[in-house]
Amino acid sequence: xxxxxxxxxxxxxxxxxxxxxxxxxxxxxxxxxxxxxxxxxxxxxxxxxxxxxxxxxxxxxxxxxxxxxxxxxxxxxxxxxxxxxxxxxxxxxxxxxxxxxxxxxxxxxxxxxxxxxxxxxxxxxxxxxxxxxxxxxxxxxxxxxxxxxxxxxxxxxxxxxxxxxxxxxxxxxxxxxxxxxxxxxxxxxxxxxxxxxxxxxxxxxxxxxxxxxxxxxxxxxxxxxxxxxxxxxxxxxxxxxxxxxxxxxxxxxxxxxx
Amino acid sequence: xxxxxxxxxxxxxxxxxxxxxxxxxxxxxxxxxxxxxxxxxxxxxxxxxxxxxxxxxxxxxxxxxxxxxxxxxxxxxxxxxxxxxxxxxxxxxxxxxxxxxxxxxxxxxxxxxxxxxxxxxxxxxxxxxxxxxxxxxxxxxxxxxxxxxxxxxxxxxxxxxxxxxxxxxxxxxxxxxxxxxxxxxxxxxxxxxxxxxxxxxxxxxxxxxxxxxxxxxxxxxxxxxxxxxxxxxxxxxxxxxxxxxxxxxxxxxxxxxxxxxxxxxxxx
Numbered sequence: 001x002x003x004x005x006x007x008x009x010x011x012x013x014x015x016x017x018x019x020x021x022x023x024x025x026x027x028x029x030x031x032x033x034x035x036x037x038x039x040x041x042x043x044x045x046x047x048x049x050x051x052x053x054x055x056x057x058x059x060x061x062x063x064x065x066x067x068x069x070x071x072x073x074x075x076x077x078x079x080x081x082x083x084x085x086x087x088x089x090x091x092x093x094x095x096x097x098x099x100x101x102x103x104x105x106x107x108x109x110x111x112x113x114x115x116x117x118x119x120x121x122x123x124x125x126x127x128x129x130x131x132x133x134x135x136x137x138x139x140x141x142x143x144x145x146x147x148x149x150x151x152x153x154x155x156x157x158x159x160x161x162x163x164x165x166x167x168x169x170x171x172x173x174x175x176x177x178x179x180x181x182x183x184x185x186x187x188x189x190x191x192x193x194x195x196x197x198x199x200x201x202x203x204x205x206x207x208x209x210x211x212x213x214x215x216x217x218x219x220x221x222x223x224x225x226x227x228x229x230x231x232x233x234x235x236x237x238x239x240x241x242x243x244x245x246x247x248x249x250x251x252x253x254x255x256x257x258x
Numbered sequence: 259x260x261x262x263x264x265x266x267x268x269x270x271x272x273x274x275x276x277x278x279x280x281x282x283x284x285x286x287x288x289x290x291x292x293x294x295x296x297x298x299x300x301x302x303x304x305x306x307x308x309x310x311x312x313x314x315x316x317x318x319x320x321x322x323x324x325x326x327x328x329x330x331x332x333x334x335x336x337x338x339x340x341x342x343x344x345x346x347x348x349x350x351x352x353x354x355x356x357x358x359x360x361x362x363x364x365x366x367x368x369x370x371x372x373x374x375x376x377x378x379x380x381x382x383x384x385x386x387x388x389x390x391x392x393x394x395x396x397x398x399x400x401x402x403x404x405x406x407x408x409x410x411x412x413x414x415x416x417x418x419x420x421x422x423x424x425x426x427x428x429x430x431x432x433x434x435x436x437x438x439x440x441x442x443x444x445x446x447x448x449x450x451x452x453x454x455x456x457x458x459x460x461x462x463x464x465x466x467x468x469x470x471x472x473x474x475x476x477x478x479x480x481x482x483x484x485x486x487x488x489x490x491x492x493x494x495x496x497x498x499x500x501x502x503x504x505x506x507x508x509x510x511x512x513x514x515x516x517x518x519x520x521x522x523x524x525x526x
Contacts, residue, residue, distance in 0.1 A: 052397050081399040092394035095386070106398040109301070158398075 005030045005162055005194045006051060011060030013046055020046050021057070022218035033188070033195040035205040035226070037240070038215035044198040045089075047215075048164045051196070052086055053077050064162075082110050085160035085193075089167045091151030093139040099126075099150055100135050103157050110158070125153045128187055145176040149183065156187050163188070165197040169204045181207040202230070202241050214240070282503065289481045290473075293411050296404050303409050310413035318374050318421060325370055326425035329362055330354060330432025338440060351443075351452035354433035356460060363426040364464045365512055368471035371418060372504040376479035379410055380500035383483025384493035392484070407484060411476035418472025419465060459523030467515040471508050478504035 006028035013021040020043035028034050038044045049055040051062055053069065062069050069080060093102050103122045107113055113121070126132045129149040139147060148168065155163055168184065169177035181204040188195060197208055205212060205226055212229045214222035216236060222229060229237065334354050341347045383406060386392050395402040434448045482496040482503070 049393075054393055054396060078399040081397055084397065086394070086397040088390045088394055090389055092390040094391055094394070095389075096382075106400065109400050110398070 003030045004028060005065060006196070007061075007063040008047075008051075009061040009063065011047075011050065011057050011062065013043065013050060013055065013057045019218045021050075021215075023060070024215075024218075024220050026213055026220060026223070028194065028196055029211070030194050031192065032210040033197060033208050034211045034213060035197045035199060035209040036213045036215065037199065037205070037229075039240070040200075042215045043218055044215060045166050048086070048166055048196065048198055052081065052084055052164060082158065083161045085155035085158065085163040087148075087151050087155045087163070087165045087168055089170055091139075091147040093142075093147055093150055093154070095139055097139075098135075099131075099137050099139070099142075102139070102150065103154055106154070106158050121157055125157045128156075128190065129153045129183060145172055145180070148172065148176075148180055152180070152183060152187065156191055156193075159191045159193075161193060163193055163195045165195060165199070167199055167201075168197065169199060169201045174203070177201060177204060178207070180204075184208050206230075285485065286478065286481050286503075289407075289484070290477045292403060293408060293477065296401070296408050297412065299404070301404075303405060306405065306409040307413050307416075310410055311417045314375055314413055314417050315421065317378065318371060321370055321374060322367060322421055322425050323428060325366060326363075326428030327432040327435075329366060329425075330358060330429030330434075331436045332432075333357060333362070333429070334433040334436035338437065347441075348451070349455075350437055351433065351448050352455045354437075355430055355452035355456060358426050358429040358433070359456065360460055360464050361512075361516075363429055364422050364468050364471065365508065367422045367425045368418070368468070368475065368508045368512075369505055371414075371421065371471070372475050372478075372508060373501050375414060376475045376500040376504040377497045379414075379476065379479030380483040380486075381493055381497040383407075383410075383480055384486030384496035385483075387484060387486045388489050388493060403484070407480040410480050411473060414476030414479075415469050415472040418475070419468040422465075422468040459519070463515065463519030463523055467512065467519075470511055470515065474507045474511060475504050478507065 004027045006026075008024065008026045008028075010023050010025055011021050012019070012023050020041070024047075026034075036044050036047065046055060050057045051064075051069075053072075057070070060070075064080060069077065072080065093099075094105065097105065100122060103125065104118050107118050107121060122135070123132065126135060129152055131146060131149050131153070134142060134146060134150065139150070142150065152168075165184070169180050172180060181201075184195070184197075185208055195208070197205070199205060209226045212222070212224060212226050213220060214229070214237065222232070222234070222237065230241065232238070334350065337353060338347065338350060341350050341353065383392070386406070392402045392406070395405065430452060433452075434443075434445060437443055437448060438445075479500045482500040483493075486492040486496040488495070
């Protein structure tokens with residue numbers, strides 16, 4: 001039996017009359033990268049926000065490491081959040097803080113590191129994203145790709161057990177998107193973590209994914225590996241991925257990542 | 259006729275503006291109560307509070323300097339002929355000082371502060387909300403209300419009395435310039451006659467109400483910004499409605515505090 005870090009059971013969420021998640025159940029295995037696809041408004045980001053407690057589902061259970069997080073007190077939820085990294089679509093860097101302050105912000109407040117340890121962690125993580133020279137810059141001085149890299153650095157600086165990515169490559173050019181996708185893989189290997197990636201970008205999924213989930217009409221439409229996804233004969237999947245799916249580009253899942 | 263009244267009642271009760279108004283009142287009350295729940299709970303972000311106080315002080319200094327001086331100057335210029343008409347010119351310095359300390363200083367400063375600071379806080383927090391920076395803080399297990407809101411409300415509450423005292427001083431100085439230009443009164447005599455008739459009850463209630471005004475500016479700006487939605491449109495709305503709501507609340511609160519202070523510290 002697989003070892004799951006997250007078990008989502010019968011989760012439902014509606015906004016007024018509009019149901020975005022209808023009784024869905026997904027299991028996220030440990031140390032694997034799961035990519036969630038779906039049309040805009042299909043509930044992908046809502047799913048991530050429910051996992052991390054930014055939104056409350058109408059019904060269902062979210063079990064992380066054996067405990068239903070929906071029953072957590074705020075204190076317990078914050079303890080859990082210290083072990084989760086979240087990369088937002090627009091990176092969500094704090095405008096009023098420099099890159100250094102953005103990175104040290106969670107370290108100072110949530111952990112008992114010395115100043116020396118914090119400095120080392122910041123320099124190490126900036127080296128990993130190849131942006132050591134940006135340490136004293138403000139977010140307004142960074143390009144879109146650099147912001148994503150710094151966002152990624154801030155996400156992994158606390159070495160979380162679980163990382164949630166909300167459209168990590170949206171708004172970037174294809175080359176930078178590919179760089180970010182490879183960076184995700186490299187960084188995750190360095191800290192040995194589990195990821196859930198919400199994206200529209202099949203190229204990104206082909207690089208990072210072990211498993212793929214497709215949401216359609218508020219329900220799970222497909223669950224399997226990326227190879228099965230891109231070689232599917234289903235009309236909706238063909239239409240959804242369009243010309244991106246080329247025979248020569250069909251990944252061998254794990255092999256492709258290596 | 260009865261039917262018409264019923265229809266009107268229904269229209270009022272179903273009015274979106276009225277619903278919005280009551281939602282704002284309820285939301286603002288709950289939001290402000292959260293401040294008292296969080297302000298005494300560690301960690302205390304002293305550096306953030308200090309940073310905001312310096313920023314707010316620097317931001318408002320130029321405009322309150324000009325306004326404070328002109329208020330005193332114009333008040334003395336306008337009052338002088340009237341006081342002369344009643345043979346009470348001798349009381350002009352006292353009248354300027356009393357008007358400035360009891361009412362004009364605190365209220366005008368609070369209204370300027372609302373325009374300059376409340377809108378700024380509304381826009382800043384609104385922009386943080388729509389760019390998911392507040393969510394990012396929350397998922398990092400850092401209490402965004404405590405870090406962003408408590409520090410700003412506290413900074414506004416603490417800086418407001420200091421700015422008001424500065425405005426009072428400048429307005430009294432402005433009054434001196436106006437009176438000195440027309441009568442040649444020396445500064446020592448002006449100050450002596452200005453403060454001769456000021457009692458404890460003239461100074462303390464206006465000083466205390468500046469804390470309340472500061473709290474209103476910080477709380478309204480933070481509430482509107484923290485709850486902003488609809489992207490950049492929401493940020494603009496948060497900024498403008500912060501000024502309107504905080505100015506209105508300052509005037510309403512002033513009315514209540516003046517009545518209370520007259521009752522608690524009768525000065526006649």
